[in-house]
Amino acid sequence: MEDEMADIELLEQHLKKTSDISRQMTGILAKFDSRLVKLEKTIRPLHSATQSLTRLATNIDRTMESINSMASQKQDVVAEENLVLKGPKSGQLHLYVDALERLNANIAFQSGDPRAKETSRLVETGAKKLCQLYTKIVAEATSRPAIDPTNYLQSPDAFPALDEAAMNKLTPVVDALRKSPTPTTHPSHPGAAAILAVIQEAHAGYADMRSQWCKKAVDSGVRRILAAADTGTDRIAIGREFGMWVEGLLVLADAEYQTLQMCALLPTRDHIKDAFEIITRPLATVFSSSLSTLSSLVKKNLQSNIFMALAIYSSLSQSQDRYTDIMLRRTGRKENDLSTGIHSLKGVCIRSFPELLLEIKTPAMSPPTATPGRGEIGTGIADVTAMV
Template identity: 25%
Template sequence: MVIAPLSLSNPHSGAIGTSSTPASANLHNETEQALAEVELLAQNQRKLGTLTNRMTSILSGFDRRLIKLESTMLPIHRSTQTLIRIQENVDNVLRSLNKTLGHYDVLQDEEPLLRQGPSVRDPQPYLDTIARVKQGLDYLARSDLQSQQKVMLKMNDLIELGSRNVTDMIRDWVTAESDMHGIDVAEYVPRGMALPRLSTATMDAIIPLFSFLKSLPTHPQTHHAPFSSALVAYSEIRGRYVEASLSPLAQQVVTYSQERLSSTAGRAGMTAAWQNDEDDTGYSRGNAGLSNWINAALDLTENEYSILEELMQSLNPPSSQTTIHSTFSRLLRAPLRSFASTLSTLQNEIRRSSSTQHTFFAFDLIGALSNASQRWENVVVANCARQQESSNPHSEQTALHALSESLVAARGSALEIFPTYIAGINAMPMQREGEIPSTTINEITYSSLNFMRQLCEYADVVAPLLTSLGAGMWMMGSDRAPVLSLGIDSETQSILSQYLADVLAALLNALEARSRAIRQQSTACIFLLNNISHIKRELIYNGRSSGVADCLGPTGIELTDGALRSAYSSYLEAWNPVIGPLMEDTPGLTSKPSGPKLAGMGGNSEKAAVKDRFAKFYDGLDDLERLHRAFPIAREDEQLKERLRTDVVRMVIPMYSRFVAKHKMGDFSKNPQKHIRFSEQEVQDRIVSLFT
C-alpha cells in the first residue's frame, strides 16, 4: 500500500514568507520539523507494508507446508497408536505371566516352611505362609485353566498340611489346660468355687488360630475341612477331660451298688429282704453319691457349654448357634456314653438284686434323676438336640436321652416293689411255719419298720410312684382288702398314708400268724406284746409322733392301738391259771364255820380242794415267773411294763388277799403256813419282779 505524499503548498505562502516576525519563524521551523517527521513516518510505513507483505507470503507458505506435513504425519500417528496398544497388551501379558509364574513358585518357596511347622511363640509368619498359598490358589481358581489343576491340588495339599499343623498347635494349647486325669469336682462346687475354665492366655492364643482356619477352604479330594477338624480336636480333648472328671464319681456309685449293697441274684421279691437285713446296716438317702454324680455331670456340662460359646462368639466372624450346638454335641459324645453306661449298670444291679438296700437305692436313683431331669433338658438336650436329631446315629440319641429313659425304666421297676413287699409280708408266716419264733422283736418287725421309715424319707419319690400305680392296686393278688377302703375316708389320707397303712396291717397280721406257731399261749402273748409295743414305740416316741407316724396319720395309730389292746388282753388272760384257783368257792363248797375246830371247812375233800387251789396258784405263779425270766417282756418299754405291773398286781393281789384271809383261820390244814407259802407282800414283790 502506497501512501500519497502530503502537499505542503499554501496559497498564502507568499504572504507568510514575507513576514519577518519571530513568531512566524518559529512556526515555520516547527512546521518543517513536523513535515520531516511525517516524511519519516511515511517511510517507516512503507517499510512496514513491505515487511507485512513478506510475512504474509511466508505464513502462507508455512500453512501450505503444514497441510502437507499433516497429511504426511497422520498415517504415522495412527500406526503409532496401534503400536502403543500392542505394547500395552504385551506388557499386561508379561505381568500376568510373571504373576502366574510367581504363584507357581509358591509351591517351591512355601512348602519347606509349611513342613517345618509353626512357632508356638509367634505363629503369625506361619499363618502368613498359608495365606500366600491360599491367595495363589484363589488366583488360579479364578483363571479356570485346566493345566493348573495339578498345581491347585498341590496347593490344597499344602493348605491341608498347614491347617493340620495349626490344629496340632490348638490341640497342644487346649490339652495343657485340660487335665486328662480330670479334676475333683467335689473340690469346687460344694465349696462354692467356680469350675476351671480355659485361661485368658489360652483363649488369646487359640481364638486367632480358629479364626484363621475358618477362612481356609475344604480340600476337594480328601474333604479335609480345617475349621471343622480343629473343632473336632477341641471337642475330643474337652470331652475326655469331662469324662475323666466324672469317672471317679461314676465308679464310686457303681462300686457302692456292687460291693456295699447286697447283690443277691434274681428278683425273687421282697420276701428275701429280711434274710439280708441282719447283715445290712441300712441304706440312707445320698449314701451312694448319686445326686453328687449327676449334679457334677450337669455342672461340668454347663461349664463346657459356657466356655465353647465364649470361644465361638469371639471368632472373626462369630460362629453360628448351629456350629456351637454341633460342636457341643460332639464334645459330649464320650461323657454321655459313659453316663449312659453307668446308668445301665446301676439298673442291672437294681433288677438282679432283691435286698431292701437296693430297693431304696433305686428310690434314691429315681429321686436324683427326677430332680435333675429339667436341668438336663435345658443344659444337655436343648443344646445338642438340633445336631443330634439331624445327623447322629441312634446310639447317640439314646445317650442324649439316657437320663429320661433311665428315669422311666427305674420308675417302671420300682412299681413292682409295693405289691411285692406286701405279698412278701403276707407269705412269710407260711414260709417259716415250721420255725418257732422267740419272744424278742421279730425280724419282720425290724425290716417292716425300717421299710416304712425309709419310705417316708423318700416320700417325694414314692408318692408319685404310688399315684401311677393307683390307690389300692398294691393289694392285687392279696386275699385282704386295702385298710383305707374299709369304711375309712381315703380322700383325707395321702396316697403314701394309704400304702403305709396296708403295710402296717400286713405286718400286724403276719405277727399274729407267727404267734400261732408258739404252742404256749402265754409265750405267744409276750411275743405279740413285745413286737406291737415296739411298733407303737417307733410310731410314738416320748409322746411325740415320729416321721412314720406323721406319714401314716391317725389310721396307723388306730391300727397299732387296736392290736396292742388285743395283745394286752390276751396277755392278761395268760394269768388265768394263777387267778383261777383264787376265784370264789365252787358250788358244794361252803365256808360256814361248823364249830370251833373246823372253821369254814367241811369234809376231807373240801380241805384237799383248798390245799390244791393254793398249790395251783403257786404253781401258776412259778410257771409265769419262769416264763418271764426266759422271755422278758417289753425290755425297752418302761411305760408298758409299769402298766402291766399295775394291772397284774391289781388283778391278782386283791383276790389272793381275800382267798388267804378266808382260809387262813380255817381248818383245812393243821399247819396253814405250810400251804400259804407267801404273804401278800411277797406275792406282790414276785409279780413286780417280773416286770423289772
C-alpha cells in the first residue's frame, strides 16, 4: 500500500512538472504568435513593393524580348534588302521570290506602321528586277533567227514560238510576277499601283518584241511570192504558194497565242486579247498589203493572171474560218481583210469569164499564143477548180 502511495505521489510530481512545461511552452508559442503578427505587419508593405518590382522586371524582360525581336527582324530585312537589290541570280530565283514573299507578309502584319512603306518600296524594286529578267529572257529568245512557219503546215502544234530553254526560264518568273501585289489582289498594299505599272510595261514589251519576230518570220516568204508573181511564169503555183503562206501565217499566229497564254504577266482575257492584237498587227498588215499587191497585178493583166487569181481565191476560201477565229475573234479586230480580199477576187474572176470564153472561142481564127501560167490557148481543162 505504501508503495502504491509512493507511486501516486511520484506521478503527481511528474504531472506538475509536465503542466509547468506546458504552461512555459504555451507562453513561448504565444510570444511567437505575437512576433509573427508583428513580422507579418512588417513584411506586408515589403511584399507589396516586391510585387511592383516583379511586375517591372517582367515588363522589362518583355520589352527586351521585343527589342531583340525587332533587332532580329531589322537584320532580316537588311539581309533581304541586300538580296533584293542585287537582283535574282541564275539558279537562285526561288530564294529571291521567297524573300519577296516574306517582305509582303511583313507588310500585311505592319498595317499602319511607317516601316511598311519602306518595305513596300523594296517589294516594288524586287518586282522591277523580276520584270527586267522577264524582258531579258524574252529579248534573248526573240533575237534568234526567225522560223518559216510554212515548214510546220503538217505539224502546226510543233511550231516553236519560244524555244524550250526560254520557256523553262520564263515559267517561274511568270508565276512569281502573277502573284505580285496589285490593286485588284492587294488593295491595301502601299506599292500595289506602282508594281502593276511595272508589270503592265513588261507585258506590253513582250507583245512588241514578239510582233517584230513574227514580222520577220513571214516577210521573206511573201517577198519571194510577190517577186515570182511579178516575173514568174507558173501563175497557178504562185497562187497556191500564197495560200500556203497564209496557212503558215495562221500557224504562226496560233502558236503565238498559245505561248502568250502561258507567258502573259496579266493573264486576264482582255489583257491577252490586247496583247495578241499587237503581236498579230504586223501579220495582218503584211497580209493585207501583199493581197492588195497581188490583186493589183491580176487587174493589171487579167488575161495573164486569171488562173493565179482563181488559185488564190480557192486557197483563201479554205482558210477563211481559221483566219476569222485566230485573227479576228482572238484579237477583237473588226476589219476582215481576208473576206474583203476574197470578195474582190471573186468579182475579178466573174468579170473575167466573158473575156476568157471569148478567147477560148477564137483560137481557130488566129494562131495560138502562149500565156504565162496558162500555156497555149485551147479548150483543155485548167488545173484549178474553184467555186466562185
